[in-house]
Amino acid sequence: MGASFRESMGWLHTWAGLVIGLLLFAVFWTGTLCVFDREIDRWMNPSTRLVYSGEPIAIDGLREEAGRLSPRTAPWAIVLPTPREPVLSIGYRGRGGFERTLFDPLTFKTVAPAESWAGTRFFFPFHHTLHLRIWHLGTWLTGLAGVAMMALCISGVIIHRKIFVDFFTLRRSRQPQRLLLDLHNTTGTLGLIFYFVMSFSGVTILASVYYPSGVWVAFEGGRSGYVRDTYDVFSRPHLNQPGPPLGSLDAMAATAREAWGGLNPGLVRVFHHGDRNSYVEVRPSIEAEVAMRTDPFFFDAATGAVLYRTSIRETTQVQQFLTGLHFAQFRHWTLRWLYFALGLLGCVLIVTGLLFWIESRRKAHAAADWKGVGFVEGLTIGGTGGMVLATLAFFVANRVLPSGATFRGVARYELEIWVFLAVWVLSFAHGWMRCGAAWIDQCRLVAGLCILAVALNGATTGDHVLRAWTDGKLAVAGMDLVLLAGGFAAAVTAWRLQRRRQGTAPKQFRHHHLEGQSS
Amino acid sequence: MAKPASASSSAPVGAGKVVVRVLAIVLGAYAASAGAVAAGVAGLILAGVNKSDAFTVCSILGFLLYVGLALWAAAARRLVPMVGTLLLVTAAGTGIGLLPTLIGGA
Amino acid sequence: MQAVLIAAVLAVSYLGFAFLALSQDRHWLHFSGERHCPPRIARSLRIAGYALLIVGLGLALFRDGAGFGSLVWGTTLTVGSFAVVCTLTWRPYWLRPLALVCQRLARRAVES
Numbered sequence A: 001m002g003a004s005f006r007e008s009m010g011w012l013h014t015w016a017g018l019v020i021g022l023l024l025f026a027v028f029w030t031g032t033l034c035v036f037d038r039e040i041d042r043w044m045n046p047s048t049r050l051v052y053s054g055e056p057i058a059i060d061g062l063r064e065e066a067g068r069l070s071p072r073t074a075p076w077a078i079v080l081p082t083p084r085e086p087v088l089s090i091g092y093r094g095r096g097g098f099e100r101t102l103f104d105p106l107t108f109k110t111v112a113p114a115e116s117w118a119g120t121r122f123f124f125p126f127h128h129t130l131h132l133r134i135w136h137l138g139t140w141l142t143g144l145a146g147v148a149m150m151a152l153c154i155s156g157v158i159i160h161r162k163i164f165v166d167f168f169t170l171r172r173s174r175q176p177q178r179l180l181l182d183l184h185n186t187t188g189t190l191g192l193i194f195y196f197v198m199s200f201s202g203v204t205i206l207a208s209v210y211y212p213s214g215v216w217v218a219f220e221g222g223r224s225g226y227v228r229d230t231y232d233v234f235s236r237p238h239l240n241q242p243g244p245p246l247g248s249l250d251a252m253a254a255t256a257r258e259a260w261g262g263l264n265p266g267l268v269r270v271f272h273h274g275d276r277n278s279y280v281e282v283r284p285s286i287e288a289e290v291a292m293r294t295d296p297f298f299f300d301a302a303t304g305a306v307l308y309r310t311s312i313r314e315t316t317q318v319q320q321f322l323t324g325l326h327f328a329q330f331r332h333w334t335l336r337w338l339y340f341a342l343g344l345l346g347c348v349l350i351v352t353g354l355l356f357w358i359e360s361r362r363k364a365h366a367a368a369d370w371k372g373v374g375f376v377e378g379l380t381i382g383g384t385g386g387m388v389l390a391t392l393a394f395f396v397a398n399r400v401l402p403s404g405a406t407f408r409g410v411a412r413y414e415l416e417i418w419v420f421l422a423v424w425v426l427s428f429a430h431g432w433m434r435c436g437a438a439w440i441d442q443c444r445l446v447a448g449l450c451i452l453a454v455a456l457n458g459a460t461t462g463d464h465v466l467r468a469w470t471d472g473k474l475a476v477a478g479m480d481l482v483l484l485a486g487g488f489a490a491a492v493t494a495w496r497l498q499r500r501r502q503g504t505a506p507k508q509f510r511h512h513h514l515e516g517q518s519s
Numbered sequence B: 001m002a003k004p005a006s007a008s009s010s011a012p013v014g015a016g017k018v019v020v021r022v023l024a025i026v027l028g029a030y031a032a033s034a035g036a037v038a039a040g041v042a043g044l045i046l047a048g049v050n051k052s053d054a055f056t057v058c059s060i061l062g063f064l065l066y067v068g069l070a071l072w073a074a075a076a077r078r079l080v081p082m083v084g085t086l087l088l089v090t091a092a093g094t095g096i097g098l099l100p101t102l103i104g105g106a
Numbered sequence C: 001m002q003a004v005l006i007a008a009v010l011a012v013s014y015l016g017f018a019f020l021a022l023s024q025d026r027h028w029l030h031f032s033g034e035r036h037c038p039p040r041i042a043r044s045l046r047i048a049g050y051a052l053l054i055v056g057l058g059l060a061l062f063r064d065g066a067g068f069g070s071l072v073w074g075t076t077l078t079v080g081s082f083a084v085v086c087t088l089t090w091r092p093y094w095l096r097p098l099a100l101v102c103q104r105l106a107r108r109a110v111e112s
Helices: A004-036 A037-044 A060-069 A118-129 A134-157 A176-189 A192-205 A212-218 A222-230 A249-259 A314-326 A334-368 A370-400 A412-434 A436-460 A463-470 A474-502 B003-009 B013-047 B052-073 B079-105 C003-021 C025-032 C039-090 C094-112
Strands: A076-077 A086-092 A098-101 A265-271 A281-286 A296-299 A306-309
Touching: A004 A037, A004 A118, A004 A134, A004 A334, A004 A370, A004 B052, A037 A118, A037 A370, A037 A474, A060 A076, A060 A086, A060 A249, A086 C039, A118 A134, A118 A412, A134 A176, A134 B052, A176 A192, A176 A334, A176 C039, A192 A314, A192 A334, A192 A370, A192 A436, A192 B052, A212 A222, A212 B013, A212 B079, A222 B052, A249 A265, A249 A281, A249 A296, A314 B052, A334 A370, A334 C039, A370 A412, A370 A436, A412 A436, A412 B013, A463 A474, A474 B079, B013 B052, B013 B079, B052 B079, C003 C025, C003 C039, C003 C094, C025 C039, C025 C094
Parallel strands: none
Antiparallel strands: A076 A086, A076 A265, A086 A098, A265 A281, A281 A296, A296 A306
16 A cells, blocks of 8 residues: 555554554553552442451351352352452352452451442453443454554554664654654654553453454364363352252362462352352462463362362463463552553553644645544544543542432442543543644643542542551552642643643744643 | 655555455454464364464464554555455465364264 | 662663663764764663663562563663653753763773
8 A cells, every 4th residue: 555565554554543543542541540450449439448457368257148148059259358459259140240249358247339330340341342242342343453553563663764763862843743753753662562562462362252263163162162171160060959068168278279389369269059069169369470370279169179170281371471461460569550651651652643643634634625634633632631531530420429329220330430421422522622722621621630539539538648548548549649640740731732822832842732741 | 653644645546445455454364364373273283282272372373463464465565466365365264274173074 | 679679670771771872873962062973982882781771681580580570671671761762852961971971981992
């Protein structure tokens, strides 16, 4: 699609970037948030803001409670607390989807249920399904975005004229076009490995969804066959005969812990509770190493005898390494913050790419009286700034809505999501109406919402930054501080954009529409 | 890493050809890579490799193949041979992928 | 110890990229006023830069083991290089002492 190879790559990079750019931003932004998904959970569900004690927990005391909670036939699981998820939960698949009851791991008293979908149930599924579940549409779209990102990385390197000479170059140019291109180039080159590895590992997680062809060739029964064979899952049927009572879960957990070399169990799941064929699965916690290791033990429920130990093949371990490095559920705070920073850098990369497309065509389109640039600018504002605004509105709505609030039968968590979607849609309209000025408006709104969210958190829960910090609720304090930093960055950006727009900027910056930071 | 606006002002191309090329990049390259994954899995299984190993290796490489084919589909000078090759790879891959079932069924 | 090591990984990565940047004519000109970085200096700067990046890998692996260590190293490379870019763009005089030392060494090398 061009005279030379480099020109065809330029064509691909330009148009694939434009068409996929907003989808990529949505995936990158939610992915960046998901680095701190559990911390967002703590912030949005105040009842779960417990302090992790680190004591080993005896779960035998919960056996009766768990059996009573869940429907007779469904398997139920005890999820053990971790520093990032300090509540203990009992979960089972009930009539209305997956149900969870939360407990304080020290007292075994129930904790008020989580009322928001927050990070793990809203942003995380958004990241990989866009919450479009019809025909797995969202999964395929995000997969396409992942592959497109890999293609964009490669074509970007090919069309970069002087990748080594320009490696450290970011010119403070008068022209927005020049500065945007420099920013796009440096954020792209310097973070290239991260973007490529993240998009690649992202698509490989769902390889069995994206390549059904290979699955059907290899496994009987398609994807369920794949899971059964590859993850070496043990099962035995329900016999419909009452069996002896459940044995000691703690003893089973101890057996597993010893075999894993001291690794703590993360999940204990009971199948066919009360049946003669009942059995228990014990899985290790996933926070100890990069690979998201599934190394479960299966025990007979009554006697606690080991029925089966799963063995995972080496190729699958490679895939689990890729999965783990993408999920970032391990306990490594330095790496977590580095991921967050590089995720934001990726957001800047995408925004500057889109803005460069707009700025380099603005004059030509104005001369030819085309509407293309205005349309794309509105889309970009709604898809990037609007996404950030919607996220913050989601946080604010969470702190404004009283506990148990419903509206015309819509539950509280759904109301928050409606606020998110409404703000997102409105910001597109705002972008088309106000064009370039919309950036300034939205930066101001972002700054305002950040501060409002922090203030509301302090007012409604009493956990203002200082108190949360001294109480050891670092997730809450950290999120407040990030919000404040983001609000500050947005306020500075709004102020500078405003100055530039009025033409009072220092000489070297006399130009409008400069995106300083995407925060 | 985009390049200056000159990219958009290259020689005018018919809309039909652009549509065909975009379809080739998105769907054609995917279909060919899916075919190749099927063929690869079938080949490895027939060669005695474990099913899970065969699938994991082939599907992970499949994504890289998809990206490579998509870039090639964007760069190929002539449209018809490019589309033809993608279709051929898809058909051949599907055929080889069906082999284990055919052999197993016979 | 852990904190010191991660700071060292970051510092080594920053310094390594600063050397690599200085070895380029564009940035050498910026600090020394000379149009070209003398080839001998450029080569030693480059060797020192890459060596520091490798030292960073060693420190990261020592701190975190193979799995986490390689990830830490890969991500700090981006952070370090981006920090160098920001320094060169907004606070270039921070790197002037480094350039002066290199220049002095260069002169001594020429004299000897």
